[in-house]
Amino acid sequence: MNDHPPCETLEAFLHGRLTPGAAREVLRHLESGCGECQRVLELRMAPPDEMDYADPVAAAFTAARERKAALGRERMEARLKIARLLAGRRSDGGAALAAEPGFWTWGLCEALLATSWELRESDPTGMLRLAELAAEGAERLDPEVCGAVALADLRAQAWAGLANACRVADRLALAETAMARACEARRAGTGSPLLRARLAELSASLLCDQRQFPAAFRLLDLACRLYGRHGDQHDAGRALITKGLHTGYTGDPEEGIRLIARGLRRVDGDCDARLVFQALHNILLFRVELGEFRTARRQLWEMRPLYARHADRIAQVKLRWIEGKIFVGLGDFGRAEAALLQAKEAFEEEGLTYDGALISFDLAAVWLRLGKTADVHRLAGEMLDTFRSRSIAREALASLLMLRDAAGRNEATVDLIELVAAVFQRSEPDRRPLPGGAR
Numbered sequence: 001m002n003d004h005p006p007c008e009t010l011e012a013f014l015h016g017r018l019t020p021g022a023a024r025e026v027l028r029h030l031e032s033g034c035g036e037c038q039r040v041l042e043l044r045m046a047p048p049d050e051m052d053y054a055d056p057v058a059a060a061f062t063a064a065r066e067r068k069a070a071l072g073r074e075r076m077e078a079r080l081k082i083a084r085l086l087a088g089r090r091s092d093g094g095a096a097l098a099a100e101p102g103f104w105t106w107g108l109c110e111a112l113l114a115t116s117w118e119l120r121e122s123d124p125t126g127m128l129r130l131a132e133l134a135a136e137g138a139e140r141l142d143p144e145v146c147g148a149v150a151l152a153d154l155r156a157q158a159w160a161g162l163a164n165a166c167r168v169a170d171r172l173a174l175a176e177t178a179m180a181r182a183c184e185a186r187r188a189g190t191g192s193p194l195l196r197a198r199l200a201e202l203s204a205s206l207l208c209d210q211r212q213f214p215a216a217f218r219l220l221d222l223a224c225r226l227y228g229r230h231g232d233q234h235d236a237g238r239a240l241i242t243k244g245l246h247t248g249y250t251g252d253p254e255e256g257i258r259l260i261a262r263g264l265r266r267v268d269g270d271c272d273a274r275l276v277f278q279a280l281h282n283i284l285l286f287r288v289e290l291g292e293f294r295t296a297r298r299q300l301w302e303m304r305p306l307y308a309r310h311a312d313r314i315a316q317v318k319l320r321w322i323e324g325k326i327f328v329g330l331g332d333f334g335r336a337e338a339a340l341l342q343a344k345e346a347f348e349e350e351g352l353t354y355d356g357a358l359i360s361f362d363l364a365a366v367w368l369r370l371g372k373t374a375d376v377h378r379l380a381g382e383m384l385d386t387f388r389s390r391s392i393a394r395e396a397l398a399s400l401l402m403l404r405d406a407a408g409r410n411e412a413t414v415d416l417i418e419l420v421a422a423v424f425q426r427s428e429p430d431r432r433p434l435p436g437g438a439r
Helices: 007-014 020-031 035-044 048-087 106-118 124-140 148-168 172-187 193-209 213-229 233-249 253-264 273-289 293-302 304-310 313-329 333-349 353-369 373-388 394-408 414-427
Strands: none
Touching: 048 106, 106 124, 106 148, 124 148, 148 172, 148 193, 172 193, 193 213, 193 233, 213 233, 233 253, 233 273, 253 273, 273 293, 273 304, 273 313, 293 304, 293 313, 304 313, 313 333, 313 353, 333 353, 353 373, 353 414, 373 394, 394 414
């Protein structure tokens, strides 16, 4: 609740005349530490002979203060507990940590969720493990101690975090199950519109991975409206950026750029500098796709400090791939060849042979322009071997076989290479050079 409750609402709260939902809203506002509303309540408290009304309110204040202090202690203890969980250590009594009385706390669940989210790009396996622990911990908490309604919200957050971690780890069936649990828990909770928005946003990310884009976009629109209506402009901007990213990757890069730009105007760059970087990165990709190579080259040079700050080793390799594409678009085939070969070899050194094979489409087109037809034939054969080892659609493999044979007859063309690459793009899931949006 961002605004102060009206005086008549506070009066009704004192005398127990509010609905449970409205009473929860008032309590949340008071627990935020609003001294003004607490003074209003004190002035309206009953005289000594009617203290049967005032005592519950005083008790609520006391309980809120005690709970706030306890939560602070729990958060301080959480990091040590997480380290013990990950190390698999046992307590002095020999019982498993999970069974220790009082081990699981609200603050620990919050910390597990936050730490899991931080690992979403660097360590998907660790992200999943911590999300599993958060969901386990939330289910172990006692509704009578924590409050059944408030605990339902925490459980919804935990299960949604687990769903997102499963999605990042490509375990989509488990992600669906966890998200269903999250939605079920939310319905038993406070009815928080911001929690509803967050679940809609994460559900949309799952639907995008399942290539159900119209349904995903409806959920992102809902999330954006709810965030904006309740004053959370940053998260509303993040939802717009996510929609823009997937709009671009599903065939409308121009609209994707427009949506991402709208989202960037709403996000707080100081709060999430990496989100801004990822948004700008995807604008760069869409400009390359639109053939705006000079603008893309200028943006890339302006973003060099951001890549140095935010891009890891693999992202730097992918950036070299993007540079190769820009050189191709500018007609500088010698520099394009060098950039694409360097990126391809770096992927293979990292064991990412699939990504290296995808670069081969761009490299083959460059070699064809440079008259290196024998190299194109050899490269097409290598690509065929790589893709045969994966579950690639028959249509895509057949088109690649056609390219190899055409190269062997010196009949391959740039148009044919681009056609085969387009077939692969249609047959494969959404694979993007850097993660973006609500990862």
